[in-house]
Structure formats: C-alpha cells, structure tokens
Amino acid sequence: MNDTDHLGRPVVVVTGIGVITSLGQGVEANWKALTSGVSGIKRITRFPVTNMKTTIAGTVDFIHVDEMSAPALSERMAELVIQEALAEAGIGEGGKFPGPLFLALPPVEVEWPQRLMLAKESGANETVVYGDLLRAAGTGGHVRHYERFLFGSVGENLAERFGTKGSPIATSTACASGGTAIQLGVEAIRRGEADTALVVGTDASVNPESLIRFSLLSALSTRNEDPAKASRPFSKDRDGFIMSEGAGALVLESLAHARARGASIIGVVEGCGEAADGFHRTRSSPDGKPIIACMRDALADAGLSPDQVGYINAHGTSTPENDKMEWIGVTAVFGERASSIPISSNKSMIGHTLTAAGAIEAIFTLLALNRGVLPPTINYDTPDPAVPVDCVPNVARPAKVAHAISNSFGFGGQNVCVAIGAAP
Amino acid sequence: MHDRDAVITGIGLISCLGEGVDAHWDALNAFQPVVDTASFPGFPIHPMAHIALDKHISKREQRQMEPWQRYGTYAAGAALDHAGIQGNTELLSRMHMIVAAGGGERDYAADEAIMSGLPKAPDPDAYLNEHLLSDLRPTLFLAQLSNLLAGNISLVHGVTGSSRTFMGEEAAGADAIRIACARIAAGQGDFFLVGGSHNAHRADTIMLYEMGRILRKNSFAGVWERQKDGGGMILSSLGCFLVIESRAHAQARGATMLARIAAIATDRKQIVPLPGPFDAAISGASGVAAPTAAEKTFLDTLGVPVRAAGNAFGHSMEPSFIANIALAAISVSKGKLFPPTEAAEQPMDAPLQDVLVTSWGHWRGEALAHVTAA
Numbered sequence: 001m002n003d004t005d006h007l008g009r010p011v012v013v014v015t016g017i018g019v020i021t022s023l024g025q026g027v028e029a030n031w032k033a034l035t036s037g038v039s040g041i042k043r044i045t046r047f048p049v050t051n052m053k054t055t056i057a058g059t060v061d062f063i064h065v066d067e068m069s070a071p072a073l074s075e076r077m078a079e080l081v082i083q084e085a086l087a088e089a090g091i092g093e094g095g096k097f098p099g100p101l102f103l104a105l106p107p108v109e110v111e112w113p114q115r116l117m118l119a120k121e122s123g124a125n126e127t128v129v130y131g132d133l134l135r136a137a138g139t140g141g142h143v144r145h146y147e148r149f150l151f152g153s154v155g156e157n158l159a160e161r162f163g164t165k166g167s168p169i170a171t172s173t174a175c176a177s178g179g180t181a182i183q184l185g186v187e188a189i190r191r192g193e194a195d196t197a198l199v200v201g202t203d204a205s206v207n208p209e210s211l212i213r214f215s216l217l218s219a220l221s222t223r224n225e226d227p228a229k230a231s232r233p234f235s236k237d238r239d240g241f242i243m244s245e246g247a248g249a250l251v252l253e254s255l256a257h258a259r260a261r262g263a264s265i266i267g268v269v270e271g272c273g274e275a276a277d278g279f280h281r282t283r284s285s286p287d288g289k290p291i292i293a294c295m296r297d298a299l300a301d302a303g304l305s306p307d308q309v310g311y312i313n314a315h316g317t318s319t320p321e322n323d324k325m326e327w328i329g330v331t332a333v334f335g336e337r338a339s340s341i342p343i344s345s346n347k348s349m350i351g352h353t354l355t356a357a358g359a360i361e362a363i364f365t366l367l368a369l370n371r372g373v374l375p376p377t378i379n380y381d382t383p384d385p386a387v388p389v390d391c392v393p394n395v396a397r398p399a400k401v402a403h404a405i406s407n408s409f410g411f412g413g414q415n416v417c418v419a420i421g422a423a424p
Numbered sequence: 425m426h427d428r429d430a431v432i433t434g435i436g437l438i439s440c441l442g443e444g445v446d447a448h449w450d451a452l453n454a455f456q457p458v459v460d461t462a463s464f465p466g467f468p469i470h471p472m473a474h475i476a477l478d479k480h481i482s483k484r485e486q487r488q489m490e491p492w493q494r495y496g497t498y499a500a501g502a503a504l505d506h507a508g509i510q511g512n513t514e515l516l517s518r519m520h521m522i523v524a525a526g527g528g529e530r531d532y533a534a535d536e537a538i539m540s541g542l543p544k545a546p547d548p549d550a551y552l553n554e555h556l557l558s559d560l561r562p563t564l565f566l567a568q569l570s571n572l573l574a575g576n577i578s579l580v581h582g583v584t585g586s587s588r589t590f591m592g593e594e595a596a597g598a599d600a601i602r603i604a605c606a607r608i609a610a611g612q613g614d615f616f617l618v619g620g621s622h623n624a625h626r627a628d629t630i631m632l633y634e635m636g637r638i639l640r641k642n643s644f645a646g647v648w649e650r651q652k653d654g655g656g657m658i659l660s661s662l663g664c665f666l667v668i669e670s671r672a673h674a675q676a677r678g679a680t681m682l683a684r685i686a687a688i689a690t691d692r693k694q695i696v697p698l699p700g701p702f703d704a705a706i707s708g709a710s711g712v713a714a715p716t717a718a719e720k721t722f723l724d725t726l727g728v729p730v731r732a733a734g735n736a737f738g739h740s741m742e743p744s745f746i747a748n749i750a751l752a753a754i755s756v757s758k759g760k761l762f763p764p765t766e767a768a769e770q771p772m773d774a775p776l777q778d779v780l781v782t783s784w785g786h787w788r789g790e791a792l793a794h795v796t797a798a
Contacts, residue, residue: 049553050547050549050553050554051553051557052553052557107527107568107570110628112552118631119543127536128536128539130535131465134630137635138634142635143636143637146633150592150593150787151570152595152787156592160692167595167598167691167692167791168692170590171589172591173571173574174571184588187612191609192610213564215557274588276578276583276584278579278584281572281579290584410571411571412572412574412575414587
C-alpha cells in the first residue's frame with residue numbers, strides 16, 4: 001500500500017484501540033462477548049426507577065468514580081480506553097502523546113445531586129427558588145463542582161493527563177459524535193497538521209433526567225421484562241433504543257508515520273462522509289437523501305465503489321424509524337446488492353452508546369475486518385418484511401472483508417459515515 | 425493574496441449593543457456600557473437588545489427553541505443575509521457549518537417545584553422521577569441539546585453541507601474558527617458558517633460560575649478597572665455567526681470581502697505568539713483575575729492600543745472569540761479602531777489594517793487571530 005491515497009493525501013491507519021461497554025472492559029472481553037451474541041442490557045440499579053416507563057439500560061457499573069456524574073464517569077472511561085489504545089499502539093508513553101485530542105463528549109450540565117445540594121445548603125424551607133441556589137453557590141466550597149460542569153473540563157483533564165498537543169476539541173453531533181471525532185482526526189492528519197491523533201468517544205449519561213428526556217420523545221424501548229431481548233434492530237417488533245454507556249479510543253496515524261516507527265496496523269480509515277438534514281429535529285428526510293449523501297460522500301472520499309463494500313456496521317438503533325430509513329438509504333446506495341451485504345447492529349448487544357457509538361462501532365468494524373468475523377444482530381426473531389436485510393442474524397459469521405462502512409445518525413440532522421479498510 | 429485565503433464575507437451579530445455591523449459600529453463610537461443589574465440582584469449581566477426574531481425565524485420555529493438557540497439561529501440567518509446567500513439553496517446545501525455551543529437551558533418553574541417538594545416527599549427518588557416525567561416538556565430536551573443549535577440552523581436556514589458542534593466554553597469558538605480556516609487553507613472545504621450564541625439571562629448559568637467564585641458582583645466596572653478590586657466576569661447574551669470562505673470562492677460568487685483571517689492559533693496554555701506587526705488588539709479578557717492578568721501581560725508586550733470586547737458586550741463564553749473577530753473585521757473594514765471603552769485604553773487615530781484578537785479563556789484555553797484587510 002502507498003503512503004498516500006487516491007487523492008494524494010496521507011493514508012490514515014489505526015494503530016491502537018481501547019473499548020469499554022456494558023459488556024465489559026477491554027477489546028478482548030468485548031470482542032468475545034460481541035461475537036458470542038451476549039447482551040449487556042440489564043435492569044437499572046444505579047438509581048431507583050420507580051414511575052419510569054423504561055427501566056433498563058446498558059450501564060457501565062463496574063467502573064468507580066468518587067463523585068458520580070455523567071462527565072466524571074465519561075472522563076474515567078475515556079482515560080481507561082485511551083490507556084488501552086496507547087499501550088497497543090506503543091505511543092504516547094509518559095504522558096506525552098505527540099498529536100491532538102478529538103473527543104466526542106455528551107453535553108455537560110449541572111445534575112440533580114448538585115442542584116439539591118445547593119438547595120439544602122441554602123436553608124430555604126417551604127419553597128426553593130433559584131435565588132436561594134445563587135446564594136448558596138457563593139458561600140464557597142464549590143469550585144470543584146464548577147470545574148466539573150464546565151464543558152471544557154473533560155477534554156482539559158484528558159489533555160493534561162495524556163499530554164496531547166494543542167487545544168483539545170470536544171465535539172457533539174448527538175449520536176453521530178464518535179464519527180465526527182474520527183473525521184476531525186482524519187482531516188488533521190490529511191492536511192499535515194499532525195502525524196497522529198487521539199480520538200475518543202465516551203458517554204455515561206444514564207441518569208434519571210436523561211433517561212426521562214429520551215422517554216418523553218418516545219425513543220426508548222419499554223420491553224422492560226426481558227432486558228437482554230429488548231434491543232431488536234431490524235426486527236418487525238422493535239420498539240425503541242436502549243440507552244447505554246461506553247467509550248472507545250482510537251490512535252490514528254499516517255501510514256508513513258506508523259511504518260517509520262514499526263507500528264502494527266489494525267486497519268485503515270479510508271474515508272469519512274457527512275451530511276446535515278434540515279427536515280426535522282428528530283426525524284430523517286422521508287427520501288433519506290442526507291443518509292444516502294453521507295454514505296456516498298464516505299465512499300467517494302475513500303475512493304471506493306459501492307461494489308467494493310463487504311460489510312455495513314449499521315447505526316441500527318432498533319427504533320422503528322431509524323432502521324427503516326437506514327435500509328432505504330442502503331438500498332439507494334447499494335442497489336440490488338443491498339439485501340446481500342451483511343449489515344449488523346452492535347446495538348442489539350450493547351444498546352445505543354449515544355455520543356460514543358460512532359467510535360465504539362468503528363472499533364468493532366475494524367475488529368470484524370481484522371479478525372475475519374462479523375458480529376451478529378441478536379434478538380432477530382421476527383423479520384420485518386419492509387427491511388429485508390441480511391443482518392447476520394443471531395450468530396456471528398466468519399467472513400473475509402476488505403472494505404466496510406460504519407453509519408452514525410443523530411438528532412438535529414446529523415449523519416456521518418466512516419469507511420474502513422482491512423490492514424494492508 | 426492567495427486563492428485559499430480565509431475571508432469573512434458575512435457577519436451576523438446581536439448583543440446588548442443591538443443588531444448588525446452598523447448598529448455595533450455606531451454604538452462603539454458613542455460608547456455606553458449596557459448592563460442589567462435588576463434581573464439577578466447582585467449579579468450584573470449584559471442583556472440581549474430587543475431583536476425582532478421574526479425577521480429570520482418563524483414564530484412556529486421559535487416555539488421549539490430556548491433563547492440561546494433563538495439568538496444563534498437568528499445570528500446565523502443575519503450572517504447569511506449579510507453575505508447575500510440567504511435562501512440560495514444551491515450554495516447552502518454545500519455549506520459547512522461549525523457551531524460553538526453550550527446548552528442545557530432549564531425549565532426554572534419545574535426545577536423550583538421539584539426542589540421545593542422533594543425534601544418533603546416520602547420517597548424522594550420516586551418524586552423526582554414522577555415530576556420529571558410529568559413536568560418536563562418533551563420538546564425542552566431538544567431546546568437544550570448542544571448540537572440542536574446547528575440542527576435549528578439546518579432546519580430554518582437550509583445549511584446542510586455538514587454540521588459539527590464544538591463544546592468547551594471560549595475554546596470551542598476559537599477552535600471552530602481555527603478548524604474552518606485550516607480546512608479552507610488545505611482545500612478541505614471552501615465555504616463555512618461558523619458561530620455560536622450565549623444566553624446570560626439564566627439563573628443556572630450564573631449559579632455554575634458563582635460556584636467558581638469568578639463573577640463580578642453588584643456594580644459594573646470596566647474589565648481593566650475591575651482588576652483593582654478582585655476582577656470577575658460579567659456574562660452576556662450574544663449571538664454571532666460569520667460566513668468564512670476561500671478568496672477564490674468569494675471572488676467567484678462576487679461576494680464583498682470584509683476582512684481576512686491571516687493567521688489563527690489556539691492552545692491550552694503558553695500559546696506561541698503570531699508574527700505581527702499589529703496596529704491594535706481586541707482582547708477577549710473575561711475579567712477573571714488570573715487569566716486577565718496573564719492576557720494583560722502578553723498585551724503589554726505588543727505596545728499597541730487595546731480594546732476590551734468585554735466592555736463592549738460582556739463575556740459571552742462560546743461565541744466570545746468569534747464575536748471579537750467580528751469586531752476586528754468591522755474595524756478593519758472601516759479602516760479605523762473604535763474609541764476607548766474605558767479610561768485605561770489609549771485612543772487611536774492612525775489608519776487600521778492589522779488587528780490581533782486575543783482570548784485567554786476564563787478557566788483554560790488561549791487563542792490568537794490576526795485579522796487584516798481583505
């Protein structure tokens with residue numbers, strides 16, 4: 001393979017990966033569970049779920065943080081997956097990573113425990129108003145809460161710890177954020193700004209208010225009785241996604257840089273595509289145009305024809321809307337081949353890791369190519385005749401694939417597609 | 425001059441000083457600080473001027489947004505209008521967007537009812553769940569979600585080439601501009617809409633920064649003047665979007681070029697200075713004591729007239745650096761700097777061509793941009 005691609009740009013490869021999901025910590029634990037068809041979805045025990053419509057999630061409960069909050073656990077998971085990725089890549093030792101940090105991060109906001117803490121400290125009795133909180137906020141002792149709930153603190157802390165170069169970029173394109181972070185890293189390497197970039201997607205948003213927000217939009221599955229069976233991408237009886245947590249890190253590097261230092265290559269990020277949708281805040285254009293555009297854009301960027309793609313890692317959320325629209329998009333891009341290309345959804349097992357999904361699923365796509373096994377879509381019992389997809393039903397499938405794409409779509413009209421190739 | 429220069433061809437700016445290039449220029453040339461000390465007693469803010477939002481956002485769409493999204497969506501529309509491309513479907517469908525966003529607006533009544541009722545409830549957790557489920561408007565989530573400012577701009581104005589949102593206070597805005605300029609220089613895009621917005625009229629935001637003990641209390645004083653008694657920042661409501669494109673793209677569509685971003689840099693700390701020379705500097709100093717002192721030390725080494733944008737329209741966090749680049753672009757396009765905004769600033773009558781825009785974030789992040797004549 002040449003050091004430059006079909007447009008004369010540096011080829012971007014992946015030399016280290018790290019992952020945490022509800023299935024466990026680390027690449028090996030996750031890959032074993034994922035290819036064995038194990039579900040990480042379970043009853044929520046982190047907080048009481050009384051009165052909730054959805055009481056299941058793919059939480060990461062095995063990692064401890066001293067003072068729990070979404071940014072605290074997001075940051076901790078990011079640290080752990082970065083450590084794993086750096087160790088594999090053999091780069092960035094001693095807190096000196098020689099490139100920028102691109103972080104897919106859920107929006108950060110003060111949470112109920114802090115709000116209630118200030119309410120209590122204010123001493124207000126019958127009714128509590130925000131003026132009481134302002135009074136309590138100024139009494140001191142809260143600087144760490146202020147820092148924790150700045151949008152910039154997770155990126156700043158990770159940059160400090162791993163010694164990444166320049167200003168850390170924290171991006172949010174909702175459920176496409178992980179894909180956007182990868183795209184930012186690829187672009188930085190292609191324009192020669194960096195030889196290597198650290199990309200991480202992380203999300204630990206399972207708390208009462210976040211769960212209820214998605215519930216109020218009727219986006220979540222309510223199949224609470226059997227959590228492992230609840231996420232059913234492409235099935236006729238799918239009824240919503242499962243909110244989940246996780247993190248994924250990738251060391252991106254120019255092929256020339258990786259070769260020069262003798263790094264082993266996991267796979268190639270061949271191209272990225274994106275398109276925004278102005279149709280609706282939560283729904284795709286009925287004609288699927290932006291979904292189609294982002295896949296075509298990724299293929300064009302990668303210099304691939306649709307015929308060369310042998311696997312699609314679906315966004316596949318298990319909502320009635322997404323899976324139908326994704327199928328419409330795939331049909332438009334791949335034509336008659338659409339129903340014969342394997343298209344599986346990791347979300348059947350790990351649920352929807354939201355901000356982190358694009359990074360985690362790109363990692364699983366890399367592993368599928370690298371190890372010659374396509375992870376299945378579990379819970380596929382009742383095919384949807386409107387979505388006649390080869391979803392690698394229920395059981396992993398050995399397959400030698402040279403090129404794949406991984407889709408990520410999000411609220412706010414966000415659509416990102418990453419094209420991934422097998423290691424040269 | 426180079427085809428891949430990044431030039432500014434549209435400015436959409438709303439703040440306490442009003443709307444648009446001319447209103448800001450006029451206000452700065454007859455400067456009076458605009459401060460609201462009544463809304464949050466003890467916590468002055470720079471409020472948003474009255475803006476006729478209907479001009480760029482339909483009433484129906486306004487109802488789906490909280491104020492920060494309205495300000496940003498409005499400013500984006502104003503920038504597209506200023507660049508002469510509003511409604512130009514062909515151009516907008518391939519325009520790239522980078523938005524610097526906060527988010528998280530609250531339903532204050534719902535929060536206060538929960539905080540009041542929860543301690544007395546027999547099962548506080550169940551009470552929280554029940555009330556969040558029944559009291560939160562389903563659409564509030566989207567009105568507070570960070571990337572939905574970009575989403576609204578796609579929806580309302582049809583900007584659909586791409587959409588990325590950066591988060592992280594001042595640095596988010598600075599990096600949004602930096603990456604747009606870098607992509608233009610490298611041929612990774614020709615045509616960008618970059619901006620953000622901030623709403624200071626939020627008790628929850630004031631609460632966050634008050635926990636950090638970094639707000640200016642009680643009365644207004646200029647950014648430099650207030651360093652004598654402990655400093656502190658005064659938050660502001662502001663929306664600012666810029667249309668930034670390659671010189672070749674701007675020329676091909678016959679656009680008016682207001683200014684050029686000749687160089688831009690961002691870093692966490694110890695930023696490498698940009699080569700000058702500069703005629704003047706527009707500072708984004710927040711007023712918070714330590715970073716303001718560091719920024720002042722750097723500015724003193726330049727020895728050029730400085731203007732504190734924080735006096736003009738307060739500290740607007742995510743869009744602050746973007747708005748300060750807008751002020752620089754406006755000044756460069758007029759060929760002169762606006763008068764001092766407080767006693768510590770020097771007058772400047774000489775012609776203006778090269779402005780350095782500086783930003784030491786109130787907590788982290790440093791940014792510099794060289795804005796010059798197009």
